[in-house]
Amino acid sequence: MYFLFLFAEMLLLFLTVLLVSELGAGLRRHGHHGLLLPPPNVHNYPVPPDQWFTQKLDHSQPGDLRTWQQRYFTNDTFYRPGGPVFLMIGGEGTASPVWMVTGSWIEYAQEHGALCFQLEHRFYGKSHPTEDMSVKNLRYLSSEQALADLATFSAAMAEKHALPEGTKWVAFGGSYPGSLAAWYRLKYPHMVHAAVSSSAPLVAKTNFLW
Numbered sequence: 700m701y702f703l704f705l706f707a708e709m710l711l712l713f714l715t716v717l718l719v720s721e722l723g724a725g726l727r728r729h730g731h732h733g734l735l736l737p738p739p740n741v742h743n744y745p746v747p748p749d750q751w752f753t754q755k756l757d758h759s760q761p762g763d764l765r766t767w768q769q770r771y772f773t774n775d776t777f778y779r780p781g782g783p784v785f786l787m788i789g790g791e792g793t794a795s796p797v798w799m800v801t802g803s804w805i806e807y808a809q810e811h812g813a814l815c816f817q818l819e820h821r822f823y824g825k826s827h828p829t830e831d832m833s834v835k836n837l838r839y840l841s842s843e844q845a846l847a848d849l850a851t852f853s854a855a856m857a858e859k860h861a862l863p864e865g866t867k868w869v870a871f872g873g874s875y876p877g878s879l880a881a882w883y884r885l886k887y888p889h890m891v892h893a894a895v896s897s898s899a900p901l902v903a904k905t906n907f908l909w
């Protein structure tokens with residue numbers, strides 16, 4: 700009798716473990732971040748190379764002149780002079796150049812003659828504002844600083860590419876970058892004409908992504 704009970708118990712445990720690991724795999728497959736996971740590079744397109752932007756460390760202190768190198772990607776293949784600029788916002792993960800050659804937004808870019816950028820989020824991937832991730836340095840990791848990064852980057856790119864006055868910028872983001880896209884439009888309306896904010900939690904609270 701006791702053994703039967705033990706057997707049933709173990710079977711139950713086994714099934715639970717199976718279920719949990721399957722759930723975990725499902726989450727990983729879809730990416731808890733949803734849109735953040737880059738689409739597979741099915742067509743094996745060559746992807747654009749890393750580019751580097753000299754970014755301010757602390758946007759809240761005009762007197763703080765420290766800078767760092769922020770990674771970005773460009774796809775200018777579809778740009779027609781006078782067309783819009785599409786800005787893909789990087790999130791809490793490594794930015795993938797695969798986004799620069801596939802996905803709906805690239806189709807929209809072709810349709811509208813848009814210039815495309817993707818800016819990696821500070822402290823992720825290859826974009827390291829500080830030499831380490833000590834608590835002291837993590838004060839520079841905030842969505843406010845990330846939004847200011849976007850604005851600074853956009854202004855510099857408008858100059859670098861000699862974009863005509865009145866060029867319309869459209870921000871794209873999914874999940875946390877979707878939140879950033881909406882907040883960017885809210886906080887910097889003069890920098891961005893529209894924002895596509897996909898699957899974005901909008902009410903910021905502690906650990907709000909979970």
Ligand SMILES: *[C@@H]1O[C@H](CO)[C@@H](O)[C@H](O)[C@H]1NC(C)=O
Pocket residue numbers: 744745746747773774775776777799800801805
């Ligand atoms: C831009 O995307 C298109 C479509 O995938 C691709 O053919 C082209 O090579 C890309 N351009 C650059 C500079 O990566």
